[in-house]
Amino acid sequence: MSQADVNGLTIEYDVRGDGQPLLLVMGLGSQMILWHDEFVDLLIERGFQVIRFDNRDIGGSTHLADAPPTFRQIAAGVVSRRWAKAPYRLSDMAADAVGLLDHLGIAKSHVVGASMGGMIAQTMAIEHPDRVASLTSIMSNTGDRRNGRVKLGLLRLMAARMRKPPTDRVEGAVAIFREIGGPHFDEDGARLLAKRAMERGDDQEGTARQVAAIAASPNRTPDLQRVEAPTLVIHGLVDPLVMPSGGIATAKAVPGARLVMFGDMGHDMPRVRWTEMADAIATNARRATLVPA
Numbered sequence: 001m002s003q004a005d006v007n008g009l010t011i012e013y014d015v016r017g018d019g020q021p022l023l024l025v026m027g028l029g030s031q032m033i034l035w036h037d038e039f040v041d042l043l044i045e046r047g048f049q050v051i052r053f054d055n056r057d058i059g060g061s062t063h064l065a066d067a068p069p070t071f072r073q074i075a076a077g078v079v080s081r082r083w084a085k086a087p088y089r090l091s092d093m094a095a096d097a098v099g100l101l102d103h104l105g106i107a108k109s110h111v112v113g114a115s116m117g118g119m120i121a122q123t124m125a126i127e128h129p130d131r132v133a134s135l136t137s138i139m140s141n142t143g144d145r146r147n148g149r150v151k152l153g154l155l156r157l158m159a160a161r162m163r164k165p166p167t168d169r170v171e172g173a174v175a176i177f178r179e180i181g182g183p184h185f186d187e188d189g190a191r192l193l194a195k196r197a198m199e200r201g202d203d204q205e206g207t208a209r210q211v212a213a214i215a216a217s218p219n220r221t222p223d224l225q226r227v228e229a230p231t232l233v234i235h236g237l238v239d240p241l242v243m244p245s246g247g248i249a250t251a252k253a254v255p256g257a258r259l260v261m262f263g264d265m266g267h268d269m270p271r272v273r274w275t276e277m278a279d280a281i282a283t284n285a286r287r288a289t290l291v292p293a
Helices: 037-045 071-079 090-104 116-127 152-163 169-180 187-200 204-216 245-253 271-285
Strands: 002-006 009-016 020-025 048-053 109-114 132-138 231-236 258-262
Touching (some): 009 090, 020 116, 037 048, 037 271, 048 090, 090 204, 109 116, 109 271, 116 132, 132 271, 152 169, 231 245, 231 271, 245 258
Parallel strands (some): 109 132, 231 258
Antiparallel strands (some): 002 009, 009 048
16 A cells, blocks of 8 residues: 555555556545455456545545534435535545546546545546546436435434444444345455454544535536546446436436446445446446546
8 A cells, every 4th residue: 555645635545557547436434445456456457557545534544633524414414405514525535536646647547436436536527527538437426316315214224323333343334235235245245344444444433524525515417417538327226325316317417428237236346247347447448538647
């Protein structure tokens, strides 16, 4: 792992492979290790130099000192952006990603984001279009709250856990993975990943601040209509955390976007779909014009 000074923060990252740069952006409360090494290997085999990093407030990157939002404040922000209060927004997180590219001397990169990472990747394509060669948005949404909502039953369960967090953080994380995952959920793999994440740095307050960043950020739908980067949208048909309408709305918003939906994928990236996903990302990247780093 390496570290970069970006926007007054420390961002932890790693770089593997040779070829065209491809930046992977992970989701809410999730560290870069959720981009599994074997999935990264598949991307490297397809000619990419793969960059992973921890977003601010997670893993080895800077954890802010701002007071996290309370449950009541988060709930209010979910109801209306007018009531959402956050120390930073998705735009700031997108600027972190661009700052990392600056640190690495990369003029333009393919960008792949999952969940909140998809929101950050979309924001990069909107606000820093000259830095994004191609865009892949996985199990994400446009910020239009009519689409890509959380399934009601899961929302109630998550609210209950926010009020009373589990005492065993590893098993609590495994339970969440189980609830949002699809039929290929790997409990042993999820437990191992959760343990690794806890060892690298667990911060529930940081995750709460990231939730606030999502709630306080605007609907991207109108701006996505100006995105010119070749765009791929991947979503699971049984995703309970960001329901499939989120992926459909994203693909509709971006001109010429390709939509790939998997019937056996929840809010996860099942191993059985990794090859297809890597192929789709590579195919989308070939549509792009990439300025050499």
